[in-house]
Amino acid sequence: MRCEEARLLVSAFVDHELSNDEELAVSEHIESCSICACLAEDYRRMGQQIAVGYRQAPAGLTEKIRASVARERLAYLPSRSYATMRRAAALIFCMGLSALATWYAIRSSQERAFLEREVLTAHVRSLVQDRPIQIASSDGHTVKPWFNGRIDFAPTVRDLTFAGFPLLGGRVEIIDGRRVAALVYKRRDHIINVFMWPTAEAAVRLARDTSIKGYSVLTWNGADTTYWAVSDLNAGEMRELQKLL
Amino acid sequence: MVSRSRFEELVIPHRNAAFNLAYWILQSRDDAEDAVQDAFMRAFRAFDAFAGNGARSWLLAIVRNVAYSALDARKRSRNFVVLSDDMRSLSVSDLEQMPSDDPSPEAVVAADDEHIRLLNELARLPLIHRDILVLREMEGLSYAEIAQITGTAIGTIMSRLSRARAELRKALARQVPKVRSDAL
Numbered sequence: 001m002r003c004e005e006a007r008l009l010v011s012a013f014v015d016h017e018l019s020n021d022e023e024l025a026v027s028e029h030i031e032s033c034s035i036c037a038c039l040a041e042d043y044r045r046m047g048q049q050i051a052v053g054y055r056q057a058p059a060g061l062t063e064k065i066r067a068s069v070a071r072e073r074l075a076y077l078p079s080r081s082y083a084t085m086r087r088a089a090a091l092i093f094c095m096g097l098s099a100l101a102t103w104y105a106i107r108s109s110q111e112r113a114f115l116e117r118e119v120l121t122a123h124v125r126s127l128v129q130d131r132p133i134q135i136a137s138s139d140g141h142t143v144k145p146w147f148n149g150r151i152d153f154a155p156t157v158r159d160l161t162f163a164g165f166p167l168l169g170g171r172v173e174i175i176d177g178r179r180v181a182a183l184v185y186k187r188r189d190h191i192i193n194v195f196m197w198p199t200a201e202a203a204v205r206l207a208r209d210t211s212i213k214g215y216s217v218l219t220w221n222g223a224d225t226t227y228w229a230v231s232d233l234n235a236g237e238m239r240e241l242q243k244l245l
Numbered sequence: 246m247v248s249r250s251r252f253e254e255l256v257i258p259h260r261n262a263a264f265n266l267a268y269w270i271l272q273s274r275d276d277a278e279d280a281v282q283d284a285f286m287r288a289f290r291a292f293d294a295f296a297g298n299g300a301r302s303w304l305l306a307i308v309r310n311v312a313y314s315a316l317d318a319r320k321r322s323r324n325f326v327v328l329s330d331d332m333r334s335l336s337v338s339d340l341e342q343m344p345s346d347d348p349s350p351e352a353v354v355a356a357d358d359e360h361i362r363l364l365n366e367l368a369r370l371p372l373i374h375r376d377i378l379v380l381r382e383m384e385g386l387s388y389a390e391i392a393q394i395t396g397t398a399i400g401t402i403m404s405r406l407s408r409a410r411a412e413l414r415k416a417l418a419r420q421v422p423k424v425r426s427d428a429l
Contacts (some may be wrong), residue, residue, distance in 0.1 A: 011407035015381065017388045041409050046363060048415075050382035053364040057264035065260060065285045069252065072286045076383060 001029045006036050014043045058062065101149060115176060115228070116210065116217055122173045122182065123193045123230040131182050133169030143170045147181055154179035154196050154223070154240075160244050165192070185241065192231040192241060199226045209235060218242055252292050255300040256285070262301055262384055263308045269379040270312040271319075272368055280315045284308040300395075302386070306394045309376060316372075365415040374409030381406060 006029040012018050030037045052063055055138040135146040140157040150172050158169040158232035168184040173195060180197040199221055210217045216238045218229040227245060229238055263284060284307045288295075295303055367375060378393060380386045388406075390400045390419035 008404075008407055011410050012388075012403050015406070017389070017403060039414075042414050046410065046413060047354065049360050049363045050367060050378060051268075052360050053367065054261075054383045055265045055268040055274075055277075057260045057281070058278060061260055061264060061281060062257065064278070064282050066253075068282045068286045069249070070288045072289050073249065177353060235424045 001025045001229075003029070003033055003036060006030070007039060008031065010039045011043060012035055014040055014047070066119060090158075112208065112219075114148050116174045116212060118229045119193075119195055119217065120212060120215060121176060122195065126171070126173075126184070126193055127181070132171070132193070134171035134216075136169040138167045138169075140167065143167065145182070146170065147172070151179045151181055153181075155163075155183070155196050157183060158245065160185060160241070163240070163244055165241055165244065187231075187233055187237060187241075190231055190233040190236070192229060192233060194245065195228040196222075196225050199224050209239075211235065252289055255297075256288055256292070256304055259301045259304050260285075263304055265383055266305055266308050266376065266379055267312045269367075269383075270309065270372065270376055271316060276315060276319070277312070283315075285367040287311065296397045299390075301384075302390050302393050305380070305384075306396070313372075335410060354361060363413070363417060366413055369416070370409060370413060374412060376403060377402060377405055378409050378413070 006026050009018060009022060009026050010030075013023060013030075016023070018026060030040055040183050047147075135143055137143050137146075138161065140159050144154065144157040147157075147170065157167070157170065159166070163186045165187055168179060168186050168191075170183045173180050173182040175195060175197070178197065180195050183194045183196070185192040185194065203236075208219055215230055215232055216235045218227075218235075218238050220227050220242055222245070227242070228245075229241060231238060260281065263281045264277055267280040268274060271277050271280060284304070288307050289305055291307075297314055366380065367418070370378070377395065380391045386394070388399045388402045391402045393404070397405075
């Protein structure tokens, strides 16, 4: 190995960072070259002396580091409190939702109570009169066309004599300020008024069965029609009628 | 969330290495302390992403970056040269802080003279040579570790260390020709 070549490798030789071949070659060269041997010796000694210049961390540094790490941990807190804020927001949202639902339920029940009263009044009024019907017919094909021009929709009219609910006829009623169809069925001696009108959005949540002053009031929704059936008939038989309509 | 105890266990033990490197880059104890604190804070922030081995190299890379930035900031903020306590040449009083393994008093003085000269020359070396010498001779790191910390190739570290040593040796010889003749 040439001296110029070796001289560049002495530093890495001292650090034992050469490949085996290079290390061997430099080692052999150093044995025969006092300049390179001196260089290696100087580098080793310089290394030892540089090591003496090691500066230890000041005594208080560890505590300062811990303090700054603790501050850094605190920097995480906003994200933690952000989570808290989110939980709080969710809670407030739920409370709001609950309040809205309560209001909605009360409002619906008020609305239902109002309609119940209307329907019940119409039913009782029809019984007070001698004839609860304006068009008397057991034939659906007679009753249905009769409604043309009297109300703004065509009600489904079925004679249910085969099931023990003979159709007596129909009339026009005013419920909640609008004209609706009223079909009158009979079961034994009981008169059943079935009021129907096109389904409004709000009607869906009104569907329920109740019993008021001895009258059964059934509410349900057909494809696009809201039905209210009122009678002094028992609820079981009323439901039978509901299934048929 | 970062485990504080794991950080304490893996990273904090390397505070001396961190401080020493920062000191030799910034050459000011106060600045080094600030840089180390900053570096540990950054290390803590990045600790989640840390793979778990080679904590010292990982930390020293952060320290080196922080110290370099601090040096830049210092240069930018000061248009004039400040001779801080650390910028002055080392004196005999500094010896007390430096342990020596040589027991003989005469030898101590002689060796310490040499130490002081050498460390003063080390302090004057270009930064690019100084920090790798510190990592090699004070931390005893391998070329691979130094390459990792400085983000350079191992071959580059090898040639830079060679040049750094040659430069340092030349500076010492120039200052006190006697040293070289003695060595020869």
